[in-house]
Amino acid sequence: MEWIDWLLCAGTVMAFGFAFQMLLPPYGWLAGIFVAGLMLFRAKKKRDDLHKKE
Numbered sequence: 001m002e003w004i005d006w007l008l009c010a011g012t013v014m015a016f017g018f019a020f021q022m023l024l025p026p027y028g029w030l031a032g033i034f035v036a037g038l039m040l041f042r043a044k045k046k047r048d049d050l051h052k053k054e
Contacts (some may be wrong), residue, residue: 012036 013036020032 009040012040 016036
């Protein structure tokens with residue numbers, strides 16, 4: 001992964017943490033981080049699978 005990928009991952013985690021904090025205080029940030037991590041893991045796995053097929 002390049003530095004821009006890490007930057008986008010950090011931004012996604014922060015955005016989800018903030019959004020879930022607004023929806024589910026006081027522990028929404030934790031749920032947001034978990035959901036963002038799960039979604040990023042699935043996206044990376046899918047991207048890696050697509051690169052292997054090429």
